Amino acid sequence: MPYEPYDAFLLVSFGGPEANEDVIPFLENVTRGRNIPRERLAEVGQHYYLYDGVSPINRQCRDLIAAIRSDFAGAGVDLPVYWGNRFWTPMLGETVAQMARDGIRRVVAMATSAYSNYSSHRAYLDDIAAAREAVGPDAPEIELIRPFFDHPGFIEPLVEHTRDALDRLPEDRRAGAHLLFSAHSIPTAMAEASGAPGHAYGPGGAYVAQLTEVARLVSERLGEDHPYELVYQSRSGPPSQPWLEPDVNDRLADLARQGATAVVTVPYGFVSDHMEVVYDLDNEARETAREHGMHFVRALSPGTHPRFVAMVRELVAERAAGAEPFGLTALPACHDCPEGCCSQR
Template sequence: MSGQRDTEFDALLVLSFGGPEKPEDVRPFLGNVTRGRGVPPERLDAVAEHYMHFGGVSPINALNRDIIERVEAELRGAGIDLPVYFGNRNWHPMVEDTVARMRDDGVRNALVFPTSAWGGYSGCRQYDEDISRARAAAGEDAPTLSKLRQYYDHPLMIAAFADAIRAAREQLPEEVRDRARLVFTAHSVPLAADAKAGPPAAGGNLYSRQVADASRLCAEAAGVDDFDLVWQSRSGPPQVPWLEPDICDHLDTVAAAGAPAVIVCPVGFVSDHLEVVWDLDTEARDKAAELGIGFVRVATPGTDPRFAQMIRSLVEERRDGAGPARLGREPLLGATVDGLPCAVDCCAPARRPGAR
C-alpha cells in the first residue's frame, strides 16, 4: 500500500482453512491442501472418501458463516462499525479474492481473525503467509492486514469448553459419570515441526505446550482433577514421528484401565471440522463401541455465543491497546501487521505430508 497508513481499523477478515461444499469440490480442494507435498493419489482417495461419507460437504464453511453472523451482531451491539469479510486458504471464498474485494470496497486497514488459536507453523505462521500472498495478489492498493493474537487461553473460550465438558458428562448414564475418563485431543503434527513452534527464546514446542495448557485450564474449570491429552488426524509416512498417542490407540489404554466411558474434548478445534466429525464422531466412536466403553464427544465452542463475544473482545483489545484477557502460562504470539512473522525464525515451516 502506498502513502500514509490509516491508524483506525475499518474491517475484520475471518481467515480460515476452507472446505468443499459439494462432491465435485472434494478432489480440487484436496489438491489445494496438498500442493507441493508429493502426497500419493491413493492417500487423497482415502481422504476423499471421508468427505463423501458426508455428501462431499465439509461443515467448516457453514460453521464459519454462522460465526461471522454472530460476530457481526456482537460488533453492532457494541457500537463497532466494522464490516466482516470471509476468506479461506484452500477453498472458496479464497482469501486472495476476498482481499481484492476488500481493496475494491475501499478497506484500508483491516484486522484478521484466524480460526486457529495456536502457535506453530500450521496454526499461526501459515496464516501470516496467507495474508502476505493475498496482499501481493491485490497489488499496491491492498489494505493493511493486522492479524489478531493467539487466543488459546481466552477466558471466554475456556468457559465455553468447560460448560461443554459438563454437558457431555451429563449425557452418560448416571452410574458411569464419575468414572468416565476425560481425554483432550488436538491435531497432531510432526515432532520436528512442533520443535520449531515458537521463536528460539520461547524454547520451542509452543504448539504442544499451549494445547497442554488449554487442556489443564479446561479441566480445572470443569472441576476435573485428572485427564489425558492425546492427538489425532496424523498423516504421512509411518517412519516420520508425530505427536502421540493417537486417540484411537489411547482408547485401548482407557479400556484396559477399567474406565467404563470416555469424554472426548476436541480442545484443538474451534468448530466441528471434518477431523472432528470423522476422526472422533466416526472412527473414535466406533473404536469405543468395539471396546465396550461409553463414548461422548464434547461440543466445540464455535457455536457458543461466547466465541463471538471473544472475537469482539480481541478486536477491542487490539483497537484500544488493552492488555490480553488470558488465563494461561505459555507465551502468546501471533499478532502481526501485513503478515510479517511476529518473531525472527518463529515457527519455521516443515514439510508435512498428508491432507485435512
C-alpha cells in the same frame, strides 16, 4: 472508539468442499507442492463422500460470521465483516481483492485456530502476505490477531461443553469417566519449532505447552475429579516421520485394557466441529470405544457460543489498543509472530 485503527474485520479459515465434485480439487489445493499420491487423496476423499462431499466448516464459518455481525452491532462496533479461506471458496486472495475494490485500507483479521504452530498461525500470515502481494499496492494492510488459546472466551465454552458431555453419560458411569483432550497431531519437528524464539516452552514447543495448559484450565474449572490427558488425532504424514502421540484410538484401547468404562473426548484443538471432528472422533474414535465396550461422548467445540463470539470483539479491541494480550496462563503470547516464530522445520 477502541476500534478506530481498522475499517474492516476479516475471518480467515481453512475452507472445505461443499459438493462431491469439490472434494479432489480441494484436497489438491491443500496438498499442492507436497507430492501426495493421487491414491492418498482418493482415500482421504472418502471421509468427505460419507457426507455427500460437504465439509461442515464453511457452514460453521457462515454461522460464526452472522454471530459476529450481530455482536458487533449490539456493541456499536461499526466494522464490515469479510471472509476468506486458504484452500476453498471464498478464497482469501479474492476476498483481499474485494476489500481493495471496496476502499478498505486497514484490516484486523482472525484465524479460526487458537494455538501456535506453523499450520495454525504462521501459515495464515504467509497466505495473507501472498494474497496482498497478488492484489498489489491497493491491497489493505492486514493485522492478524494473536493465538487466543488461553483467553477466557475460548476456555469458558470448552468447560461448559465438557460438563454437558459428562452429563450425557449414564449416571452410574459419570464419576469415573476419563477426559481425553484431543488436538490435531503435527510432525514433532514442527511442534518443537512452534512459538516465539528464545522462550523455553519444554518438549513439543509452544503448541504442546499451550495444549497442556488449556487441558489443565478446563479440567480445573469443571470442579470434578476426572482423570484427564492430552491425545492427538488426524495424523496424515508418512509412517517414517515422527508425529505427536498418543493417537486417540490407541489411547482408547489402552484405557479399556486398564478397566475404563466411559470416556469424554474434548476436541479442544478446534474452534468448530469440522471434518476432523465429525469423522475422526464421531466415527473412528466412537467405533474404537464401541469395540472395547466403552461409553463414549464427544463434547462440542466452541462454535458460536456467545462467550466465544464476544471474545472476537474483545480481541479486536485488544489489538486496536495495542494492549498486552490477556490470558489465563503465564505462557508468552506470540502477539506479532516475529521472524523465526512457528517455523515449518
